[in-house]
Amino acid sequence: MYSHFGLRTLCLGCRDLEEDEYKEWSKKFQDASCSLDNREHKIAEVCNSLEQGIHILGITAIEDRLQDGVPETIKLLRKAGINVWMLTGDKQTTAIQIGLLCNLITPESKGQLLSINGKTEDDILQSLERALTIMKTALERKDLAFVLDGWALEIILKRSLESFTKLAMMSRTAICCRxxxxxxxxxxxxxKSSGSLTLAIGDGGNDVRMIQEANIGVGISGREGLQAARAADYSIGKFKFLRRLILVHGRYSYNRTAFISQYSFYKSLLICFIQILFSFSSGLSGTSIFNSISLMAYNVFYTSLPVMTIIFDKDISETTVLRYPQILLYSQAGRLLNRSTFAEWFGRSLYAFVVFLITINAYADEKSDMEELSMVALSGCIWLQAFVVTLDTNSFTCPQITLIWGNFVAFYMINLILSAVPTLQMHTVMWHLCNQPSYWITMALIVAAGMGPVLALRYLRNVYRPSAIDVLQQIEQTDGHAQAPGNLESSTGTYLDYLLTDLRRNKSSIHQPLLSDSASSR
Known part of the structure; x- marks a missing residue:
C-alpha cells in the first residue's frame, strides 16, 4: 500500500537459528564469496536459503522527496529528443510512482506501460515478444514505456537478448526496477554495443558501475556520499543542473568542436593547395613558394590564435536554448559535423586557386622576386582566415575581436620587423609591399573573390530556406519578431514549429538513451 504513494518500504523480520545451522550456512556463504565463477548468483542463492520462515516484525515507509526541478529537467530532456530510462533498486510499484512524480511517464500513459514479467521463464519471454509487437505497431511510440525487474532481465539476457535489444532501441522510456x-x-x-551514446547519472555507490560503463558518467554529490561523483566524468550538485550540462554546455561544446576540427583541415588545405599549384607552374622543380619562417608561423601564430576565439562563441543564447530544447536535435543528428559540412569546408579550401591566380597575375613579372610573390600569397591566406573566422562567429566579445583582428595586425608587425633584418631573405619585402597600392588592391580582390560566393550563398539560404537556428537568431535580434519565408505561413512560431518537427522526423540517427538512476534525492 505504501509503495502506491511512492514511499520506500522496508520489511523487518527475524528468525532464530541454531548454532550448528548458522555454522553450516556461514561455511556455504564463505565458499560462495570465494567462488571465481558466477559469484554473485551463488551468494544470492545462499542468502535466499537463509531467508525462509522469517517472523515479520513490522514495516517502515520512508518518503524520499524528489529534488527541486527534477520533473522540469526530465521534461526538457525528453523534448530535446533524449531517451530517459530509470534504473533503480526500488520495487516496481514504487518505481512507477516515482516515474509519475518526475514526469518520466504521465498518468495518461500509465495504462500503456508494457510490463515484462511472469511466473516462469516462458511467461517472461512471451511478455517480451508481446511488448515488442505492440511497440512495432504503435503509431506514437513516445507514449509507450516498458517496465521490467531484475529477475526478468536476468532471464532475458540469457535467452532473448536480440529481442530485448530491438525493444530497447525503439523505446523512449523504460523503468527497470529491482x-x-x-x-x-x-x-x-x-x-552501447547497439551504437547508442549513453549518459548515466547517479548519486550512490551502487551507481558507480553504471557510471563507469556509460560513455559519459555524471555523479551527484549529496547525502549518499561522494562515491558516484568521484567515479564520474562530471560531478554536479543537483539533478536539475543536468539540463544546463547537456542542453547548454554540451551543445556549445559540440558546435565549437565541429568548427575547430573542420577549420583546422581548411586552413592547412588552403596553404597546401597553393604550394601544389606553384609546383605545377614551376615545372615540378620542388621549390617551395613559402620560406621556412612563414610556414612555421602560419600554423603556430597566424592561424591558431584567431580560432581560439570560438570558445567564447554562442550561436543562440542560453535562454533560447532552454526555451527551445528541440534545437539539440541538430547536434544529435550531426548536422554541423558530417560528410556534407566537411565537403563544404573542403570546397572553401579550393579558393586557394583564387589566391594563387590573383597573386600570379599581379606579381609574377620580371620586377617581382620570389620573396614578394611568397609574401603576397601568404598575406592573401591570412586575410581569408580573418574573414572566415569573422563570418563564422555568431557572437562577438572583446576577447574575440582582440584575437581575430589583433592577430591580423600582429601579422604585419611581425613581418615588418623581420623585413628590417638585413640577414634574412625577406629583407625590405614587407616594407616595399605595404607602400604599393597594388598590394592592397590585390588583397581586396582576394577577399572579394574568396568570400563573395560564400556570403551570397549564406544570404540566399537565410532568406529563402532558413534553418531553425537561423529563425531563432532572427527572433533574438528582433526582440521576438522574425519573418518566415513567403512559401510558408508568415507566423514565426508556426514556421519554427514546422522546422523543429521536420528536424525530428528527418533526424538521421535514433534517439539516444539517457540512463539514470532514480531521480529522487538520496
Whole structure:
C-alpha cells in the first residue's frame, strides 16, 4: 500500500537459528564469496536459503522527496529528443510512482506501460515478444514505456537478448526496477554495443558501475556520499543542473568542436593547395613558394590564435536554448559535423586557386622576386582566415575581436620587423609591399573573390530556406519578431514549429538513451 504513494518500504523480520545451522550456512556463504565463477548468483542463492520462515516484525515507509526541478529537467530532456530510462533498486510499484512524480511517464500513459514479467521463464519471454509487437505497431511510440525487474532481465539476457535489444532501441522510456549494480552496468553495455551514446547519472555507490560503463558518467554529490561523483566524468550538485550540462554546455561544446576540427583541415588545405599549384607552374622543380619562417608561423601564430576565439562563441543564447530544447536535435543528428559540412569546408579550401591566380597575375613579372610573390600569397591566406573566422562567429566579445583582428595586425608587425633584418631573405619585402597600392588592391580582390560566393550563398539560404537556428537568431535580434519565408505561413512560431518537427522526423540517427538512476534525492 505504501509503495502506491511512492514511499520506500522496508520489511523487518527475524528468525532464530541454531548454532550448528548458522555454522553450516556461514561455511556455504564463505565458499560462495570465494567462488571465481558466477559469484554473485551463488551468494544470492545462499542468502535466499537463509531467508525462509522469517517472523515479520513490522514495516517502515520512508518518503524520499524528489529534488527541486527534477520533473522540469526530465521534461526538457525528453523534448530535446533524449531517451530517459530509470534504473533503480526500488520495487516496481514504487518505481512507477516515482516515474509519475518526475514526469518520466504521465498518468495518461500509465495504462500503456508494457510490463515484462511472469511466473516462469516462458511467461517472461512471451511478455517480451508481446511488448515488442505492440511497440512495432504503435503509431506514437513516445507514449509507450516498458517496465521490467531484475529477475526478468536476468532471464532475458540469457535467452532473448536480440529481442530485448530491438525493444530497447525503439523505446523512449523504460523503468527497470529491482536492479543490482551489475545489471545496471549490463543495460548500459547493451545500449552501447547497439551504437547508442549513453549518459548515466547517479548519486550512490551502487551507481558507480553504471557510471563507469556509460560513455559519459555524471555523479551527484549529496547525502549518499561522494562515491558516484568521484567515479564520474562530471560531478554536479543537483539533478536539475543536468539540463544546463547537456542542453547548454554540451551543445556549445559540440558546435565549437565541429568548427575547430573542420577549420583546422581548411586552413592547412588552403596553404597546401597553393604550394601544389606553384609546383605545377614551376615545372615540378620542388621549390617551395613559402620560406621556412612563414610556414612555421602560419600554423603556430597566424592561424591558431584567431580560432581560439570560438570558445567564447554562442550561436543562440542560453535562454533560447532552454526555451527551445528541440534545437539539440541538430547536434544529435550531426548536422554541423558530417560528410556534407566537411565537403563544404573542403570546397572553401579550393579558393586557394583564387589566391594563387590573383597573386600570379599581379606579381609574377620580371620586377617581382620570389620573396614578394611568397609574401603576397601568404598575406592573401591570412586575410581569408580573418574573414572566415569573422563570418563564422555568431557572437562577438572583446576577447574575440582582440584575437581575430589583433592577430591580423600582429601579422604585419611581425613581418615588418623581420623585413628590417638585413640577414634574412625577406629583407625590405614587407616594407616595399605595404607602400604599393597594388598590394592592397590585390588583397581586396582576394577577399572579394574568396568570400563573395560564400556570403551570397549564406544570404540566399537565410532568406529563402532558413534553418531553425537561423529563425531563432532572427527572433533574438528582433526582440521576438522574425519573418518566415513567403512559401510558408508568415507566423514565426508556426514556421519554427514546422522546422523543429521536420528536424525530428528527418533526424538521421535514433534517439539516444539517457540512463539514470532514480531521480529522487538520496
Amino acid at each position: 536492479m543490482t549494480p551489475l545489471q545496471k552496468a549490463q543495460l548500459v553495455g547493451i545500449l
